[in-house]
Amino acid sequence: MRLNTSQQQAVEYVSGPCLVLAGAGSGKTRVITNKIAYLIREAGYQARHIAAVTFTNKAAREMKERVAQTLGRQEARGLLISTFHTLGLEIIKREHAALGIKSNFSLFDDQDQMALLKDLTEQWLEGDKDLLNQLRSTISNWKNDLIDPVIAKARSHTQKDQLFAHCYDLYDKQLRACGILDFDDLILLPTLLLQKNEEARDRWQNRIRYLLIDEYQDTNTSQYEFIKLLVGQRARFTVVGDDDQSIYSWRGARPQNLVLLKEDFPALKVIKLEQNYRSSGRILKAANILIENNPHIFEKKLFSELGYGEHLKVISADNEEHEAERVIGDLIGHRFANNSHYGEYAILYRGNHQSRIFEKVLMQNRIPYKISGGTSFFSRTEIKDIMAYLRLLTNPDDDNAFIRIINTPKREIGPATLQKLGEWATKRSVSLFHASSDIGLTEILSGKRLESLTTFITWFSDLMTRIETEPFEVVQALLHGIHYESWLYETSPSPTAADMRMRNVEQLFTWLGEMLRGDDLDEPMTLAQAVSRFTLRDMLERNESEEENDEVQLMTLHASKGLEFPYVYLVGMEEGLLPHQVSIDEENIEEERRLAYVGITRAQKELTFSLSRQRRQYGETINPEPSRFLLELPQDDIQWESQKTQVTAEQRMIKGQSRLSALRAQIEKAKNS
DNA sequence: CTTACTACAGTTTTT
DNA sequence: CTGTAGTAAG
Numbered sequence: 001m002r003l004n005t006s007q008q009q010a011v012e013y014v015s016g017p018c019l020v021l022a023g024a025g026s027g028k029t030r031v032i033t034n035k036i037a038y039l040i041r042e043a044g045y046q047a048r049h050i051a052a053v054t055f056t057n058k059a060a061r062e063m064k065e066r067v068a069q070t071l072g073r074q075e076a077r078g079l080l081i082s083t084f085h086t087l088g089l090e091i092i093k094r095e096h097a098a099l100g101i102k103s104n105f106s107l108f109d110d111q112d113q114m115a116l117l118k119d120l121t122e123q124w125l126e127g128d129k130d131l132l133n134q135l136r137s138t139i140s141n142w143k144n145d146l147i148d149p150v151i152a153k154a155r156s157h158t159q160k161d162q163l164f165a166h167c168y169d170l171y172d173k174q175l176r177a178c179g180i181l182d183f184d185d186l187i188l189l190p191t192l193l194l195q196k197n198e199e200a201r202d203r204w205q206n207r208i209r210y211l212l213i214d215e216y217q218d219t220n221t222s223q224y225e226f227i228k229l230l231v232g233q234r235a236r237f238t239v240v241g242d243d244d245q246s247i248y249s250w251r252g253a254r255p256q257n258l259v260l261l262k263e264d265f266p267a268l269k270v271i272k273l274e275q276n277y278r279s280s281g282r283i284l285k286a287a288n289i290l291i292e293n294n295p296h297i298f299e300k301k302l303f304s305e306l307g308y309g310e311h312l313k314v315i316s317a318d319n320e321e322h323e324a325e326r327v328i329g330d331l332i333g334h335r336f337a338n339n340s341h342y343g344e345y346a347i348l349y350r351g352n353h354q355s356r357i358f359e360k361v362l363m364q365n366r367i368p369y370k371i372s373g374g375t376s377f378f379s380r381t382e383i384k385d386i387m388a389y390l391r392l393l394t395n396p397d398d399d400n401a402f403i404r405i406i407n408t409p410k411r412e413i414g415p416a417t418l419q420k421l422g423e424w425a426t427k428r429s430v431s432l433f434h435a436s437s438d439i440g441l442t443e444i445l446s447g448k449r450l451e452s453l454t455t456f457i458t459w460f461s462d463l464m465t466r467i468e469t470e471p472f473e474v475v476q477a478l479l480h481g482i483h484y485e486s487w488l489y490e491t492s493p494s495p496t497a498a499d500m501r502m503r504n505v506e507q508l509f510t511w512l513g514e515m516l517r518g519d520d521l522d523e524p525m526t527l528a529q530a531v532s533r534f535t536l537r538d539m540l541e542r543n544e545s546e547e548e549n550d551e552v553q554l555m556t557l558h559a560s561k562g563l564e565f566p567y568v569y570l571v572g573m574e575e576g577l578l579p580h581q582v583s584i585d586e587e588n589i590e591e592e593r594r595l596a597y598v599g600i601t602r603a604q605k606e607l608t609f610s611l612s613r614q615r616r617q618y619g620e621t622i623n624p625e626p627s628r629f630l631l632e633l634p635q636d637d638i639q640w641e642s643q644k645t646q647v648t649a650e651q652r653m654i655k656g657q658s659r660l661s662a663l664r665a666q667i668e669k670a671k672n673s
Numbered sequence: 674c675t676t677a678c679t680a681c682a683g684t685t686t687t688t
Numbered sequence: 689c690t691g692t693a694g695t696a697a698g
Contacts, residue, residue, distance in 0.1 A: 187688095582684070
């Protein structure tokens with residue numbers, strides 16, 4: 001397919017700063033991919049001087065694949081395509097000397113972060129979860145606004161802020177002492193470095209001569225600063241974004257960065273992509289009319305040439321169960337009538353808890369489905385254990401990892417021993433691991449404890465010396481050496497659970513092996529690199545995308561961004577749910593509207609809303625109003641389908657069930673014939 | 674290894 | 689109110 005005029009224009013404008021306002025489904029990935037090809041083939045850039053930055057590993061991976069397809073592996077060699085965080089990690093790794101940190105640092109995820117904060121603040125916050133969460137996000141916000149502990153203290157006036165700033169200081173000192181970075185550091189540290197260190201700035205500006213940014217509207221303050229420092233005076237860059245799809249402001253994203261861009265780079269060329277290649281005209285019209293209720297920085301009007309399409313439907317139900325039944329019933333009927341596949345349907349909702357009831361009804365009807373989200377692979381205990389071992393292997397100063405694994409599996413090194421060891425280590429200001437190999441330990445530890453500790457340290461040190469030369473063997477030896485499998489069987493609630501945990505561990509090792517070896521898109525990595533990538537949650541999507549089963553997709557609106565489905569159900573269209581109760585005020589309503597907009601624009605052919613006139617909430621039954629967003633849509637394009645007959649819940653259940661089972665029988669019959 | 678009770682949360686979560 | 693995660697006890 002050829003590029004349209006504005007896409008072509010966006011691809012070929014390479015002489016200055018460029019902002020591509022890419023509406024939903026307007027082919028922005030194609031623009032980025034083609035632009036990279038254009039830069040190399042027509043504009044004289046070498047691949048190694050071009051960097052493209054995304055927010056998710058998945059997006060980075062897709063882009064890599066698309067570019068490799070367009071250019072061929074050879075020409076694409078040396079291109080830097082990664083997430084913000086991975087790019088930051090790369091810079092930190094190369095500049096660790098200038099940053100004054102060790103080369104073998106390890107990474108903290110949010111759970112590690114919480115655990116440490118809880119530890120550090122025990123005396124003040126007493127494990128108050130709410131306060132801890134506040135503290136964590138406050139620290140994160142400070143870091144995202146490039147505010148260090150000293151400035152934070154100076155700017156804190158209330159007692160609580162003072163305390164938080166103090167905790168921030170403690171937390172950061174602890175991290176530095178252990179050679180640990182958190183996610184925010186991966187942006188913060190490179191940004192500070194490029195600000196202060198002219199040489200480093202030159203080095204990186206010379207390395208990255210053309211920069212492309214995807215989903216620009218999701219950048220936060222430090223990321224924008226980071227971008228500015230990377231592009232420098234030369235200002236050769238393209239950012240692609242859509243202010244109407246900014247749904248992460250609660251996480252620090254600043255859609256205002258679009259305005260700042262225009263101010264900071266007066267020469268900015270703005271190109272709008274307004275042709276939508278995804279949705280029917282009617283769906284797009286509804287989306288346009290809805291989003292017009294929001295103020296806009298740049299006016300933009302999407303159009304489609306795919307035909308006007310079917311009416312939008314609204315299914316109104318009497319209660320939540322009924323809503324799920326009617327939606328699923330509609331889906332089954334629709335699939336049957338259109339001879340379509342389950343995989344073409346998506347059910348989108350505002351909050352994760354809404355999925356449960358749909359899951360139940362889907363299960364009752366034996367419909368295959370997939371819920372994205374839920375507990376992450378990397379937050380499972382068995383994975384966290386192994387990750388802690390791997391982290392300690394690459395960074396012996398990682399005290400948190402040390403504490404986690406020193407007695408897992410049991411080595412008779414309990415809290416008392418650890419306490420003594422900790423005091424000793426603090427006095428000498430060395431890490432726990434370091435302290436453990438100190439000869440002076442005989443002063444504080446005796447016989448048995450000392451022996452088990454030294455046995456472990458000796459064995460582990462031996463592994464550490466070999467990670468560079470024979471990482472495979474080390475990883476194998478690690479798993480055997482700790483007898484992790486038998487430990488799992490001892491501690492798991494059931495053998496089946498242990499089996500599952502062991503499979504998870506094996507999965508981790510399979511991925512690890514792949515990463516150490518490298519594949520056609522990625523170079524082989526060192527163990528340290530692989531461990532960092534794991535913490536950055538890389539790897540997960542790789543497997544997910546392989547299993548393209550025929551399953552109904554269930555996900556939150558947030559998770560649906562960037563995806564598309566032929567048939568979409570947008571459920572729970574009620575005041576209090578979408579817009580959500582706590583975001584219903586003047587300040588947040590616009591983002592809720594964008595959330596609805598994102599949901600609507602996921603649909604390619606047909607879009608169905610649903611709502612319930614009754615909902616259980618915190619023990620009460622409430623009667624929510626239909627979402628204001630439904631009323632904002634063009635009513636001529638909507639068909640309201642409400643249940644006319646008044647029946648009791650029980651009758652409805654039987655009726656719904658029998659209708660569904662009748663349909664199922666019909667389908668089975670059709671299949672067999 | 675299962676069962677039962679208690680405590681707690683109940684918006685979204687790219688890294 | 690209701691579901692679940694974690695722990696304690698059978």
